[in-house]
Amino acid sequence: MQILAINPGSTSTKIAVFQDETCLWKKVIDHPEQDIRSFAKISDQFSYRMAAILKTLQEKNCRLADCCAVVGRGGLLNPLAGGTYLVDEYLVQVSHNAPGGEHASNLGAIIAYHLAQKVNIPAYIVDPVAVDEMEPVARLSGHPELPRISLSHALNMKAVARKVARQLGKTYQEVNLVIAHLGSGISVSPHRRGRMIDVNNANNEGPFSPERCGTLPSAQLVKLCYSGKYTEKEMLTGILKEGGMYAYLGTKDAREAERRMNQGDRQARLVLEAMCYQVAKEIGAMSAVLCGDVDRIVLTGGLAHSAFITDEITRRVSFIAPVVSVPGEEEMASLALGALRVLRNEEPALIYR
Numbered sequence: 302m303q304i305l306a307i308n309p310g311s312t313s314t315k316i317a318v319f320q321d322e323t324c325l326w327k328k329v330i331d332h333p334e335q336d337i338r339s340f341a342k343i344s345d346q347f348s349y350r351m352a353a354i355l356k357t358l359q360e361k362n363c364r365l366a367d368c369c370a371v372v373g374r375g376g377l378l379n380p381l382a383g384g385t386y387l388v389d390e391y392l393v394q395v396s397h398n399a400p401g402g403e404h405a406s407n408l409g410a411i412i413a414y415h416l417a418q419k420v421n422i423p424a425y426i427v428d429p430v431a432v433d434e435m436e437p438v439a440r441l442s443g444h445p446e447l448p449r450i451s452l453s454h455a456l457n458m459k460a461v462a463r464k465v466a467r468q469l470g471k472t473y474q475e476v477n478l479v480i481a482h483l484g485s486g487i488s489v490s491p492h493r494r495g496r497m498i499d500v501n502n503a504n505n506e507g508p509f510s511p512e513r514c515g516t517l518p519s520a521q522l523v524k525l526c527y528s529g530k531y532t533e534k535e536m537l538t539g540i541l542k543e544g545g546m547y548a549y550l551g552t553k554d555a556r557e558a559e560r561r562m563n564q565g566d567r568q569a570r571l572v573l574e575a576m577c578y579q580v581a582k583e584i585g586a587m588s589a590v591l592c593g594d595v596d597r598i599v600l601t602g603g604l605a606h607s608a609f610i611t612d613e614i615t616r617r618v619s620f621i622a623p624v625v626s627v628p629g630e631e632e633m634a635s636l637a638l639g640a641l642r643v644l645r646n647e648e649p650a651l652i653y654r
């Protein structure tokens with residue numbers, strides 16, 4: 302069965318075609334920052350990204366008619382359980398309206414649906430960013446008007462969780478893991494017997510990341526918002542896109558930060574160490590959620606390619622459980638596998654309402 306997978310990210314659109322579990326080809330289309338900046342809303346990027354995808358399909362001689370399904374990364378929907386969802390008109394409409402906020406992943410369902418419609422095949426999303434499996438006790442923030450919201454790298458974390466469980470000779474439902482996805486954003490989540498029972502909101506809680514602030518001192522934040530120094534849009538950009546490592550060092554590229562550190566830049570060292578320190582603290586907190594019953598701590602995402610970063614985290618958390626590293630992400634394969642599970646009737650397609 303041939304599956305087309307589409308993963309819209311902040312600055313790129315990843316496309317891949319799978320023949321069953323095998324990736325036939327994959328392409329990352331990079332979108333120049335000035336192009337992306339010219340759109341007011343994420344959904345306004347639909348035609349722009351669609352044109353780039355259709356051009357790539359043509360270049361690769363890929364015929365939509367040869368595919369059994371199109372699968373996209375799911376976005377900031379209202380909270381929902383993990384799994385593979387059929388994309389229907391309602392889901393497309395909600396993705397347009399972006400109830401959970403603006404994020405490139407909102408385009409995944411919209412693009413998958415429109416491509417699939419062309420040849421009358423089903424479209425799916427798998428383990429969207431808004432997967433919410435949090436326990437009631439995890440939902441209280443301390444302010445009744447500000448409940449905690451589950452927004453995370455659920456797709457990659459669940460794929461990596463299944464992989465690590467397999468390596469242990471178990472199923473995902475038989476293990477307890479603390480998984481830290483370390484990318485442009487950072488998610489740290491305790492997975493208890495196949496469920497993500499807590500997670501820092503990767504947009505605005507937890508450790509700071511290459512581009513996001515993470516948890517900030519709340520009263521100081523309120524004062525800054527009302528200081529007149531920044532507009533609301535500037536504040537949000539500063540938190541979500543130009544915070545964290547970027548705010549301190551002017552780069553979102555951890556490889557560049559590490560190069561500077563190795564050339565003796567003390568600020569670069571301090572910032573990288575602080576990011577790892579915060580990740581380690583979050584792993585400690587999420588291990589407490591599991592009452593210390595942790596089979597493995599798993600480090601994944603782009604930053605997990607760095608031995609400095611993984612060593613720096615590991616030395617602080619290895620007393621809890623063995624640490625394994627699964628660098629990079631497996632989002633494209635996870636999308637295809639999610640669609641295949643449904644097409645093979647191993648799992649029902651969920652309906653989002």
Ligand SMILES: Nc1ncnc2c1ncn2[C@@H]1O[C@H](COP(=O)(O)OP(=O)(O)O)[C@@H](O)[C@H]1O
Pocket residue numbers: 310483484485486511553554555556557602603604605606607629630
């Ligand atoms: N080999 C590497 N060593 C250190 N950092 C890396 C490496 N490869 C990627 N990164 C960093 O990982 C971050 C991006 O991670 P990634 O998982 O690709 O995030 P996203 O898909 O969310 O943009 C960037 O800061 C990038 O510099």
Ligand SMILES: CCCC(=O)OP(=O)(O)O
Pocket residue numbers: 310311404430452453454484485486487503504
């Ligand atoms: C909003 C949670 C998911 C997320 O942060 O994804 P990216 O790192 O791809 O922006």
